Amino acid sequence: MKADTLVRTPSIALMALIAMASPMALNLFVPAMPDAVRDLQSTVGVIQLSFTAYLFTLAFGQLLSGPLADHFGRRPILLGGLVLHTLGSLLAALAPDVTLLVAGRVMQALGGGAAMVLARTIIIDIFGREGAAHRMGYIVMAIAIAQAIAPTLGGYLNLWAGWNSIFYASLCMGAIALLVAALRLPETCRDKSNSLRLGPVIQRYVGVFSSRGYIGYAFSTTFIATAFYIFVGTAPYIVDSLGGNSATFGTWFLAVSLAFMTGSFVSTRLARRASSDEAIVLGNALSLAGAIALLAFALGNVLSYATLFLPMALVTFGRGLSQPNAQSAAISCSPTSAATASGLMGFIQLLTGAVIAQLMPLLLGDGVLPIAVFICLAPLAALGAHFYAARCQRYPLAEA
Numbered sequence: 001m002k003a004d005t006l007v008r009t010p011s012i013a014l015m016a017l018i019a020m021a022s023p024m025a026l027n028l029f030v031p032a033m034p035d036a037v038r039d040l041q042s043t044v045g046v047i048q049l050s051f052t053a054y055l056f057t058l059a060f061g062q063l064l065s066g067p068l069a070d071h072f073g074r075r076p077i078l079l080g081g082l083v084l085h086t087l088g089s090l091l092a093a094l095a096p097d098v099t100l101l102v103a104g105r106v107m108q109a110l111g112g113g114a115a116m117v118l119a120r121t122i123i124i125d126i127f128g129r130e131g132a133a134h135r136m137g138y139i140v141m142a143i144a145i146a147q148a149i150a151p152t153l154g155g156y157l158n159l160w161a162g163w164n165s166i167f168y169a170s171l172c173m174g175a176i177a178l179l180v181a182a183l184r185l186p187e188t189c190r191d192k193s194n195s196l197r198l199g200p201v202i203q204r205y206v207g208v209f210s211s212r213g214y215i216g217y218a219f220s221t222t223f224i225a226t227a228f229y230i231f232v233g234t235a236p237y238i239v240d241s242l243g244g245n246s247a248t249f250g251t252w253f254l255a256v257s258l259a260f261m262t263g264s265f266v267s268t269r270l271a272r273r274a275s276s277d278e279a280i281v282l283g284n285a286l287s288l289a290g291a292i293a294l295l296a297f298a299l300g301n302v303l304s305y306a307t308l309f310l311p312m313a314l315v316t317f318g319r320g321l322s323q324p325n326a327q328s329a330a331i332s333c334s335p336t337s338a339a340t341a342s343g344l345m346g347f348i349q350l351l352t353g354a355v356i357a358q359l360m361p362l363l364l365g366d367g368v369l370p371i372a373v374f375i376c377l378a379p380l381a382a383l384g385a386h387f388y389a390a391r392c393q394r395y396p397l398a399e400a
Contacts, residue, residue, distance in 0.1 A: 007302075008378060015259040016142035017177050018078070019119035022112025024142050025170040026054055027150035029105075032158035032166055039163065042098045050102050052354070059350035061113025066121075066343025074118050074125065075187045081114025082181060086174035093167035106111055108170065115177070118344045119379035124331050124338050125188035136324035144320065148257030151250065191201055208341045214387020216344045218328035220280065220382045222352050224287055224319045224326075227378035229353040230360050231256075231312050234371050238308060252309040259313035263320020275324040279384050283322025287387045288379040289373075290314030298372035304368050308368075314374065326386070362377060 029036075029050065035361045037047045061081075069077040088107025095101040123135050208214055240248045264285065270279050293312035297303060327345065334341040363370040 002008070011022065012123075012138050013182055014177075014180055015119045015123060017140055017173075018082070020142050020146040021035065021082070021170070021174050021177055022058060022109065022116050022197065024146040024173060025063050025085070025089065025108050025112060026051075026058070027147055028154035028157070028166045028170060029163070030377050032154055032163035035158055036163045040095075040101070043062050046098050047101075047212035049221045049257065050105045053098065053102055054105045054352060055354045056112045056180035057106045058116075059354065061110040061220050062117045062343040062346035062350065064343070065114035065117050067342035069114070069118055069121065069343075070338070073187045073189045075185055076079050076184065077114055077183060078118040078122075080263075081111040082178040083111065084108075085111030085115065086171055087111075087175055088177060089167045093164050093171060096217045111174075111203045113343075113346070117320070117346055120281035120327060120331060121304060121338050121342045122185075124328060124342075125190075128332070133343075135268070136318050136328045137264050137266075137320075138326045140267070140320065140327075141261050144257060144260040144264055148254065149262065154252040172259070182383050204340045205344060208344055211333045212339060213329050213389045214333035216387075217280075217333065218348060220385040220389065221323050221330065221345070222349045223328035223378050224284060224322055225290060225349050225384055226352060226356055226381075227287065227315050227317060227375045228355045230305070230375050231315075232372060234360050234363075235308065235312075238303075238368055238371075239305070241305070242305065242308075244305065247298070248305065252305050254314050255309050255313045259317040260320045263317040264324065265320075266357075267321045267324050270321065276329050277386070279325040280322045280329070281383070283318040283320070283325070284379050284382045284386060286315030286319070286321065287315045288376070288383065289381055290318065295369075295376045297373040298367075298369045303368055306368035312332055312375075314380070322382070329389070365390050 028388040033047050033051070036050075037043065040047070040253060065077055065081065085108050088109075088111060090104075090106045092101055092104025095104055119139055120136065127135060128369070154170070157169060157170050190386050201214060204207065235249065235253070239252070265282070270282075290311045290313070293314065294308070297311065327342075331341045331343050360371065360374070363374075
């Protein structure tokens with residue numbers, strides 16, 4: 001669909017704001033969890049459930065929102081998701097106990113999952129595969145900005161006004177996105193599915209999976225994201241072993257976040273000079289170069305903050321280049337079930353990330369080397385998945 005065929009074309013800024021709501025809400029609360037433990041007279045394990053439940057609900061929320069949006073249209077599901085996200089923020093802000101706090105977080109994630117899926121899907125609806133590639137870079141960059149600034153912002157809000165204020169910030173952001181979307185967002189789905197029965201829904205997912213191109217592109221972006229999840233799940237402990245603290249980690253982690261944002265921005269420029277497949281190969285190759293450098297430092301036992309974070313910055317710079325192109329390519333493999341394809345991709349990535357982040361710290365007893373090996377394997381697997389997609393079918397279309 002061309003942009004000029006719509007009476008109202010939603011701006012990329014609006015799509016970025018919608019996509020940022022959920023990652024911002026997820027990471028704002030992280031630095032305030034110890035204070036929430038004390039204020040709610042709970043335990044670290046129980047409060048941690050608010051983070052874990054968010055991730056898993058976000059994964060399943062993306063899986064569910066895709067078929068709903070393919071059937072009812074993008075606009076009602078997106079607006080409903082933003083309403084749910086905003087109400088969840090209010091419930092968490094007012095929560096007198098852990099039970100309601102977790103319930104609010106689940107509501108936030110369920111609505112936020114729909115927002116993340118449909119921000120990507122609407123761009124594909126409007127601009128098509130190649131036209132969406134550089135615009136998708138702005139969405140990825142917006143999410144990267146949210147992930148980068150949220151812990152710092154949440155820490156200061158908690159210090160100044162208590163952990164409840166964090167959820168009021170999420171409420172305001174969700175309400176603004178909801179208002180602007182209600183006024184500016186048109187319906188972009190031209191071919192709605194005619195049934196929500198379980199059988200047809202399963203058939204749509206089977207149809208998406210039947211595209212070998214989709215599988216390759218979706219797993220390419222998942223594997224490259226896995227390197228990041230491995231790092232995030234282990235780096236705080238590595239920094240601690242080097243004599244640092246959470247502030248040290250936060251300061252050096254900015255290099256990783258800024259590299260991801262820079263890569264995402266460069267992808268928007270590169271899209272005008274190179275195809276999606278070329279950008280994916282370049283990004284994955286740069287990620288592999290950074291991972292090999294990290295592995296070399298680990299093998300040489302030359303580990304410092306610089307040798308830990310700077311190679312990882314190159315890994316995430318490459319991810320910023322490849323991810324927007326791999327995501328748009330994957331979704332475009334199933335044009336008649338684009339939201340389903342987008343939701344399934346988000347589900348695979350988040351679920352994989354949650355499992356990886358939970359398991360990797362178990363390897364720390366053997367030192368940094370096993371972590372570096374797994375980080376190195378991730379971009380290799382991403383390159384293999386992309387090669388599979390490109391070789392099997394250059395522009396695959398799933399039957400849905």
